[in-house]
Amino acid sequence: MTITQLYYVLAVAEHKNFTLAAEKCFVTQPTLSMQIQKLEEELDIQIFDRSKKPIQLTEIGAKIVQQAKNIVNESDRIKDIVDQxxxxxxxxxxxxxxxxxxxTLLPMFLNNFIKKYPKINLIIEEHNTEEIIKRLKSGHLDAAIAATPLEEESIKEIVLYYExxxxxxxxxxxxxxxxxxxxxxxxVENILLLQDGHCFRDGILNLCKNANLKRDSHFQLESGxxxxxxxxxxxGLGITLLPYLHTLDLSEKTKLNLRHFKEPRPAREVSLIFPKNELKIHIIDALRSTISGVxxxxxAFHNVQIISPLLKNKRST
Known part of the structure; x- marks a missing residue:
């Protein structure tokens, strides 16, 4: 049994197709299939049910995949130890x-980060919170920046700032x-909101203590x-709420329409989040340090009241 074989198994389990899995692993399909077959012969079981379309895991195969994820993560941790x-x-x-x-945040820190760490190939993806959690758990993201707390047991959160x-x-x-x-x-009946799926929208609903806002009878807005x-x-179609950093680049004329809340100001907690296995933690720490610095x-707000990005009650800090 080799780490490479386990990588191949995980790829097929994810894509449910040998050809696509081989492309993602940068090997030929016969090579990938042969290595998985060798592993199945060694274990004397079938990991995949090839008679089904798309390919499905067998009952024992599902258990093996779960353990394979742990083994691959631990092997990656060895590389991290060496790098650190x-x-x-x-x-x-x-x-x-x-x-x-x-x-708003990316332009503030990206240039500083890539100049300080030129050998890191930073791949930045934009996703909503639900998709980010999914990708962190599946290993498709190393870390993320999102509104917290998310109350996910397998994910750690380091607060960057309160906005x-x-x-x-x-x-x-x-x-x-x-x-x-x-x-x-x-x-609350005249607040213009972002479309469903944005946690900032959910934060506003929590702030207003009313998750069932009436829709305007003349239009329905679906905007991000x-x-x-x-x-x-x-x-004249309503009022809206904005995150503080978004207001910094508005025109001077537009800024005249902004109004801050009385203290403690309602705010969202923005955190750097990552899986609890802490792979690439040295890079995560470098990101945290760079972002915090800018x-x-x-x-410079301290007297704030944190509004949960999840649809429920607010909490104070």
Whole structure:
């Protein structure tokens, strides 16, 4: 039994196709099939039921795949130990970022990171929180940046910063004249929200303590863009809430419509998250250090109330 054979088994289990698995492993299909067959002969069992389309795991095959994941992870950990001992920061590192954080945070730290660690091939993917969790658990991401807490037992969270919610009230709105607002100033039936699947939307619903907001009788919005929400608010179609970092690049005219909440300000907790096996932890630590260094200058809020990204009650800190 070899680590390579286990890699091949995991690839077929994931893609349910020998040809596609071989392409992903950069080997020929006969080579991959032969190695898996050798493993099955050695163990005297069938890992895959080849009579089904797509290929399925046998009952014992499912158990072997689960153990193979553990073995492959531990073999990768040996490489990590060597890299850390040598002080080597290099190789491929896949990180996921949720859409409401990617446009503002990534430009803040990416240039600094790649200059400091030029040998790391940073692969950045944009996914919603649900997909990020799925990819972290399956090993398709090394780490991610998302709103927390997520309450996932197999995932660790390191808080990077707290990002306040900021109200956007169009000109002539009744609350435009206020210097600071509170939650009671929100007209929950007229809040323009991002489409379903965005945790920032769920955070707003938690903030308003009303997960069943009425839909406007004239239109139904399905947008993933804060810019769209701002423009609709300017047209008198409602108000909206924005993450603080997103407000920094707005025009001076647009900023006149922003209103901060009274302290403690409602905020989202943004964290670097990764599997508890802590593979490539030295690169994860390098990311945390780089991001923390640039963000602390942009966000200096401390008296905040953390709003959960999961649809439920809020908690304080």
């Amino acid at each position: 001992q040598k002080g080597y920061f290099g190789g491929e590192f896949k990180i996921g970022i949720i859409p409401t954080i990617m446009p 306040p919610f900021v109200g956007y009230f169009p000109e002539n709105h009744k609350n435009t004249g206020k210097e600071e607002i509170d939650i009671d100033d929100l007209d 863009s804060f810019e769209t929400l701002i423009k609709l608010a300017d047209e 963000v602390k200058g942009a966000i």
